[in-house]
Amino acid sequence: MELFNMRKLLFVACALLTIGFGAAANQDMNSQFNKYKDKLVQDMWRMYPGWASSIGYHNYDSLLPVPDAAARANEIRFCKSQLIELKKYPLASLNSANKTDYYLIENQMKYSIWSIEQLKSYEWDPSTYNVCGSFADMLGNDYAPLEQRLKSFGERMDKVPAYYSAAKKNVKNPTLEHTKLAIDQNMGGISVFRDDLNNALQKSKLTTGEKAKLLARATDCIAAINSYVSWLKNTPNVSQRSFRLGAELYKRKFEFEIQSGYTALEIFHKAEAHKAELHSKMFAITKQLWPKYFKGMAMPANELAAINEMIGVLSQKHVKPEEFQEAIEKQLPFLVNFIKQKDLLYIDPSKPLVVRREPDYMAGVAGASINAPGPYDKNGNTYYNVGSLDGWDKEKAESYLREYNHYILQILNIHEAIPGHYTQLVYANQSPSIIKSILGNNAMIEGWAVYTERMMLENGYDGDLGSDAKEASPEMWLMYYKWNLRSTCNTILDYKVHTMQMSREDAMKLLVTEAFQQKAEAEGKWKRVSVSQVQLCCYFTGYSEIYALREEMKNKLKEKFNLKKFHEQFLSYGSAPVKYIRQAMLE
Ligand code: ZN
Ligand code: ZN
16 A cells, blocks of 8 residues: 555656646646546447446446437447547546546447447348346346346346347358357347346345236347347258458458457467477476386377376365365465565555455356456455365366366466456556446456466466575476466467467367367366467467557667566556556556
């Protein structure tokens, strides 16, 4: 806490020295811009009520916009008018925080217009249309009394039939993959209008009459969803579109979504080079460790096969299923202590991370994830949801624990919690910009988490060694490289599948042989890449940009470079695209 106050004081002192005629006018411009942002956010929530409630703003929960041509025209008008409005605030007169917000708003508006006019996924991706998740949130999330939530639920159901009628009008030559996804997800979600609603009604204080009214509307919703699904199943689709996005659309989507200083092609080349570098480092470690783990046995001549055997033997070191949660929990204080001892960055002790068993609605996913309070619930707890392996059969648990073995589990904790996502979020909350919290840059957020994995190992982090260790063990490095190959190959896969016609067979070869993934994991990844585009690039792109920026700052500042200062300054800009943080830091 203290640290931030001090920085603010320093900033005020500097501002006083330079304040003059122009500065006063700029201050005025910045406060006008702040007012504009507040109004913009309110207008956006009316425009996108589903988005609003997903981040904790519930005033418009009863609204369900019908996705027809008129709604699209209205959205384009809205975005264009924001682009005109933005012009009233000359960039030169805005401070650096507002400049970034300006760029984020501009990007968002252009992205929305481009999505409607060029990308047109509302035509070829039938899975865009699914109301079930947002209705489920209204029942599952305890943000208001149940009766009040049921009232919004009821009003919102009114538009469900019109919503799916519009969907049928929009969908043209959809891809097979998105059609299948739409069918699965809509059928899977339909129970919210049956079981979930029934359960909620039983718990509520509504009258019998009110309950009957809601149930009647729910019957109409179920019919609308069923009708959409059977329409998808039965409509002939002769000139179906490929799920591959194609180079032109991909390039633009990458620009809007990742907002990187690199182009998609540049990042693809970087990922390929990085993969080769990782392989050669992994082989060097394998050679070094071979006699320790395979005494007297010949090493396979094929380098990838040798690495694969070494990974296999190291993966056998893992906790017992019943110790999984405890093992994760135990590491957190160790991580905090390590960061303190090595002076890597300040960690605010007043915002502890609450470790909890994953809530029911997430059950069965295992692993670990961060659940942070949204911008409308800033004082809420940040939870670290840790999955349990209770009730898993022996074989499934064993394969899972091999994947999240002794080494990888530590890297997972670094990524998700400290100093990865959780720490970044605490810092982001210190730069209070609603724009950055709703339009935050995923490549920066994921990139930071991926960057910290390497940074921690570079500083000697290894759970088997103490805080005074200078260098992590070769075992730890090898397993880290395997983990890092995942985000590297995510990028290669995404780029090649969407712009270079990569076949399923070649994709499996990349993931299984070159990235050492289990077949089941690789198959899951193929499914994901066939229904998403660009998103898989955010990890590696953000990581590359942050790492490059750090090296650039090192070269620039020479012996004055301080890692702790670099981290704290970097995080102080909030979840902004790395290229804008770079601009601000080099200024
Ligand atoms: Zn085992
Ligand atoms: Zn992450």
